[in-house]
Amino acid sequence: MALSYEFLVERAEQAAKEAAGALLDNVRDRALRSEKAWRAMADQLREVAEGRERTRLERLSAALDTV
Template identity: 55%
Template sequence: MSQSYEFYTERADAAAAAAKQATLDNVRDRELRAEKTWRDLAKQARAVSVQRAKTEAEKAAARAAESSV
């Protein structure tokens, strides 16, 4: 199942909020690690989305070039 940039960002924001509310150091650290992981996943999802759009555009251009021949 592929998750979206928005999903990962929401999870990162939730982890950041939980870290701010944490009173225990280990809980705060865990939430900060979770936030970093979610943000990394969001960044990766965005990169995949951009690459997918680029590939789609290249394929569309190739099909257009072939059909005009």
């Protein structure tokens, strides 16, 4: 199963809500670590997608220049 940016952001938001409602410090800390990890994965996925799109456009531009 491929993860989508939207899924990762939703999980981060869910973890943030859990942290906000936590009564115990260790539960809040765990949820905040989880949120940070989900957001890092979302950011990485976005960066990879942007890089792929940039590469695709560069290749397309190069192909059109040779025509």
